[in-house]
Amino acid sequence: MVAVLGGNHYEVLGIDARATPEQVERAYRFCLEMYGDSSIAIYSLLDADEQRRARSRVQEAYEVLRDPFRRHDYDVSQGFVRATPPMPAPPRAAAGPVPLPAPPPPAPRPPAPQVLEGPVDGATLRRCREERGISLKEIAGRTKIGVRYLEYIEADRHELLPAPVYLRGFLQEYARATGLEPRRTADAYMSRLRRHPDPTR
Amino acid sequence: MMEALPAVVPVAAARPRRQVWSVGGGKGGIGKSLLTAALGFQLARLGRRVVLVDADLGGANLHTCLGLAGPALTLGDFICRRVERIEDVLVETGVSGLRLISGASDFLGAANIKYAQKVRVLNRIRSLEVDIILLDLGAGTSFNIIDFFLVSDVGILTVVPEPTSIENGYRFIKSALYRRLRAAAPSQAVRAIVDSALDQKNPLGIRTPLDLLAVVERADPAAVPLLRKEMGAFHPRFVINQVRDPADAAIGHQLVTACARHLGVKAAYAGYVPFDDTVWRCVRQRRLFASAVPDCPSAQKVRELARGLLQGESLALTW
Ligand SMILES: Nc1ncnc2c1ncn2[C@@H]1O[C@H](COP(=O)(O)OP(=O)(O)O)[C@@H](O)[C@H]1O
Ligand SMILES: [Mg+2]
Numbered sequence A: 001m002v003a004v005l006g007g008n009h010y011e012v013l014g015i016d017a018r019a020t021p022e023q024v025e026r027a028y029r030f031c032l033e034m035y036g037d038s039s040i041a042i043y044s045l046l047d048a049d050e051q052r053r054a055r056s057r058v059q060e061a062y063e064v065l066r067d068p069f070r071r072h073d074y075d076v077s078q079g080f081v082r083a084t085p086p087m088p089a090p091p092r093a094a095a096g097p098v099p100l101p102a103p104p105p106p107a108p109r110p111p112a113p114q115v116l117e118g119p120v121d122g123a124t125l126r127r128c129r130e131e132r133g134i135s136l137k138e139i140a141g142r143t144k145i146g147v148r149y150l151e152y153i154e155a156d157r158h159e160l161l162p163a164p165v166y167l168r169g170f171l172q173e174y175a176r177a178t179g180l181e182p183r184r185t186a187d188a189y190m191s192r193l194r195r196h197p198d199p200t201r
Numbered sequence B: 001m002m003e004a005l006p007a008v009v010p011v012a013a014a015r016p017r018r019q020v021w022s023v024g025g026g027k028g029g030i031g032k033s034l035l036t037a038a039l040g041f042q043l044a045r046l047g048r049r050v051v052l053v054d055a056d057l058g059g060a061n062l063h064t065c066l067g068l069a070g071p072a073l074t075l076g077d078f079i080c081r082r083v084e085r086i087e088d089v090l091v092e093t094g095v096s097g098l099r100l101i102s103g104a105s106d107f108l109g110a111a112n113i114k115y116a117q118k119v120r121v122l123n124r125i126r127s128l129e130v131d132i133i134l135l136d137l138g139a140g141t142s143f144n145i146i147d148f149f150l151v152s153d154v155g156i157l158t159v160v161p162e163p164t165s166i167e168n169g170y171r172f173i174k175s176a177l178y179r180r181l182r183a184a185a186p187s188q189a190v191r192a193i194v195d196s197a198l199d200q201k202n203p204l205g206i207r208t209p210l211d212l213l214a215v216v217e218r219a220d221p222a223a224v225p226l227l228r229k230e231m232g233a234f235h236p237r238f239v240i241n242q243v244r245d246p247a248d249a250a251i252g253h254q255l256v257t258a259c260a261r262h263l264g265v266k267a268a269y270a271g272y273v274p275f276d277d278t279v280w281r282c283v284r285q286r287r288l289f290a291s292a293v294p295d296c297p298s299a300q301k302v303r304e305l306a307r308g309l310l311q312g313e314s315l316a317l318t319w
Helices: A009-013 A021-034 A048-065 A068-078 A122-131 A136-143 A147-155 A164-178 A182-190 B032-045 B075-079 B108-112 B115-126 B143-150 B163-184 B188-197 B209-219 B221-233 B246-263 B277-284 B297-311
Strands: B019-024 B050-054 B090-092 B098-101 B132-136 B154-159 B237-243 B268-274
Touching: A009 A021, A009 A048, A021 A048, A021 B246, A048 A068, A068 A164, A122 A147, A122 A164, A136 A147, A136 A164, A147 A164, A164 A182, B019 B032, B019 B115, B019 B143, B032 B050, B032 B098, B032 B132, B032 B154, B032 B297, B075 B115, B115 B143, B143 B163, B154 B163, B163 B188, B163 B209, B163 B221, B163 B246, B188 B209, B209 B221, B209 B246, B237 B246, B246 B268, B268 B297, B277 B297
Parallel strands: B019 B132, B019 B154, B050 B098, B050 B132, B154 B237, B237 B268
Antiparallel strands: B090 B098
């Protein structure tokens, strides 16, 4: 059986290997629309089965590319980047072509990361950060996460935040840079989010 | 007070080579004729000398789109040599820079003209002292229509956001491309493969030009680069007419993507024209919307389209 959609994950989504997470997201939505059941652009070109296969190929590509860790592994396996431990995983693709620059030097961390009790919202995070006298710019510099996103996190602008997989990564970075326990801080913040609607349904 | 200007030798702005543009679409009633008329009008307004040609030999009505009465002499009179010179069937439209060669509504036989006649007609039309010759093609995918499309420098493919129209649009692309590939086929064997591809239910299982390439690859691998080159030079430009919302407009990008991935055809998205009450109200009054209501949304979009096509630009898909 011939592949309906050939090529690597990037080609399947129609993006290049430097695409940012936002671009991955937009390209995925475009492809879903295009190969969707009610698409007229594909009508008469692919039969129902081919359309389904195209859609699952798109889904497969997206599942990998949306996840910074899986994307990094994939890039390494395809020879798009040299193998550097993806810690922290590149939350945003670098601007230049392959290879990606080495991750920034680890930020100096306080010896015992603090675990926050109870629910954690943007305001809580902001308070912790300000108490420690750390600016958003500094966090952005260390984590390579755009200041805009850090502001959205603190303002609880959930609708503007990226998909949960990315957000989790962002939150852990934020926590680490602020001296908070990364995993539990991210979990606490995430638990307040509305479940992210699955666009394939 | 005006200062004396330095003496400058006036240089005529370099005009690009005379071009043939055609407007096809594979289906009737999707706005090909209106688009041709409006595009011609805007091109003339942008300073180009334009001749519109109603090549819809069976259903000519481009004159009506322009608010003109059916002229006494038409392309049919030239085709069957009732008049000798192509200039004899050329009429003014009342718009400066825009002239018309009307269709052959009076001459049934003209709907089935021979290839040699087509070549003669086109050569004579090309000899006119103009910048752009704009052909309004009829509906369907007959050789008459496709041959005109294939000899054009710019082939515009009109679709409306409906499955029927898009289905016919793809069929148009495939028919045109197969005809082109057949003409370029270097051997009898390859020609036979192209011929069988024309039948959608062919035993070789060829459904798309990409399938065709795969079959040729097995039969005559040396022919593949040649066919690929022909495919690469085939560059239809989509215009979506009767767009009602942003999702309709976005279909243009999907069509281009689908053509590249599933047909191996490098198409472009030239632009779209909104569905506009002004358009059909003007049709009812036998006036061209582009000139009667120059500021209506569809007139503006056709103006953008004309500019973009002149510059060779298309709407890009960016993430
Ligand atoms: N952009 C538009 N907005 C509204 N109505 C349109 C538009 N384009 C076309 N129409 C309608 O479609 C009809 C058919 O258009 P026409 O140019 O004659 O189609 P074709 O040449 O493809 O057969 C027109 O008479 C008009 O009523
Ligand atoms: Mg027509």
